[in-house]
Amino acid sequence: MGLLCRRRTRVATAAMAALLMLGACAEEGTAGRPATGSAAAGPKARGGESIADFLHRVLPAGAGASVIAARGDELAYCEGFGLADRASGTPASCRTVYDIMSITKQFTAAAILKLEVMGQLRVSDRISWFLGPVPKGKRDITIDQLLTHTSGLPEGLGDDYEPVSRDELVRQALASKPQSAPGEEFHYSNTGYSLLAAIVEVASGEGYEPFLARHLFAPAGMERTGYVLPRWPRNLVAVEYDSQGRSQGRPFDHPWAADGPYWHLRGNGGMLSTAEDMFRWHQALSGDEVLPERARRKLFAPRVRVPGLDGSYGYGWAVRETPDGRSVWHNGGNDWSLADLTRSLRDGVLVFWVSNHAYQDGKWNLEDQAEELTRGIADRVRSEHR
Numbered sequence: 001m002g003l004l005c006r007r008r009t010r011v012a013t014a015a016m017a018a019l020l021m022l023g024a025c026a027e028e029g030t031a032g033r034p035a036t037g038s039a040a041a042g043p044k045a046r047g048g049e050s051i052a053d054f055l056h057r058v059l060p061a062g063a064g065a066s067v068i069a070a071r072g073d074e075l076a077y078c079e080g081f082g083l084a085d086r087a088s089g090t091p092a093s094c095r096t097v098y099d100i101m102s103i104t105k106q107f108t109a110a111a112i113l114k115l116e117v118m119g120q121l122r123v124s125d126r127i128s129w130f131l132g133p134v135p136k137g138k139r140d141i142t143i144d145q146l147l148t149h150t151s152g153l154p155e156g157l158g159d160d161y162e163p164v165s166r167d168e169l170v171r172q173a174l175a176s177k178p179q180s181a182p183g184e185e186f187h188y189s190n191t192g193y194s195l196l197a198a199i200v201e202v203a204s205g206e207g208y209e210p211f212l213a214r215h216l217f218a219p220a221g222m223e224r225t226g227y228v229l230p231r232w233p234r235n236l237v238a239v240e241y242d243s244q245g246r247s248q249g250r251p252f253d254h255p256w257a258a259d260g261p262y263w264h265l266r267g268n269g270g271m272l273s274t275a276e277d278m279f280r281w282h283q284a285l286s287g288d289e290v291l292p293e294r295a296r297r298k299l300f301a302p303r304v305r306v307p308g309l310d311g312s313y314g315y316g317w318a319v320r321e322t323p324d325g326r327s328v329w330h331n332g333g334n335d336w337s338l339a340d341l342t343r344s345l346r347d348g349v350l351v352f353w354v355s356n357h358a359y360q361d362g363k364w365n366l367e368d369q370a371e372e373l374t375r376g377i378a379d380r381v382r383s384e385h386r
Helices: 051-058 101-117 143-147 166-175 190-204 208-220 275-284 293-300 366-383
Strands: 034-037 065-071 074-081 083-085 318-322 325-333 338-344 349-355
Touching: 051 065, 051 074, 051 366, 065 275, 065 366, 074 275, 074 366, 101 143, 101 190, 101 208, 101 293, 101 325, 101 338, 143 190, 166 190, 190 208, 208 275, 275 338, 275 349, 293 325, 338 366, 349 366
Parallel strands: none
Antiparallel strands: 034 074, 065 074, 065 349, 318 325, 325 338, 338 349
């Protein structure tokens, strides 16, 4: 698998060389001891090692994180590690709110398919129907191409915190130099997903977050996911830390508009959520609460091969065929945090993790442990059901 994410302090980097990532560890100077959680040690692998024991053995010490695992509707493990806020000593838990970064794209893609189910658009529509007038070289771009990163639009257009409105984002995107002709090549594009968020607003007549809250999050029972609408207590939101362990504040401590991040980030990243809510999202995608089966099949269908990645891209999800069946996943990253959500469609195994301190100079880079950690958790969930 690979990395499909953005970096925050420079224009997005969609490096696809790293393996799947997981970060979960304890307070600096301690062993990988869980802080709080809502599940016990969790299922054991055939060798007898539980998820908790596996994480304690493998994870480096120093970062705060939350990890959740499930099979279908059955929760197998949920635990917090280390601190969500070092200054206050607040431990991480299953209820800690984190920036889930590029995993936001799953919600944007689902919103587009919800609008298609509602008859407000078709993924085959050209973007000019919603964002016109569009210059000649971009008139053939379709919604499908935005969803699959084949529009030819650039990865990013500026800093995440630049105060850019929706109309200015659209203008910049339509004026940008194309990476390739529409439909010809895969180029990971955060800009494309911001345009999708704009299309959600135009097609629905609602704001991007209000539409998601009403049509995705409420039916799924996700009360702690969004940009600003959940109004979380500040102490529940994780502080992010850089590679030298310095606080970078909470996501909304950086320049945001009143209704969420500015449009270089909106729709492609910046969503806040919890491990518990990501389990609810997993449950909703296993049934018809949010999308009917035909729409869910469209989300998870492999549509375009991704250069350098063992798999394809669907709509807001990377797709890979494995010995355990089709696996769908997406990760997110910035200069401080990492997150990953992976689902197996055959047996319903979910692994989600997120860390607020992904890199420590001279000590660890959580990307390096990705495959071992993610597979290790999934294997231990499956072993309980053999």
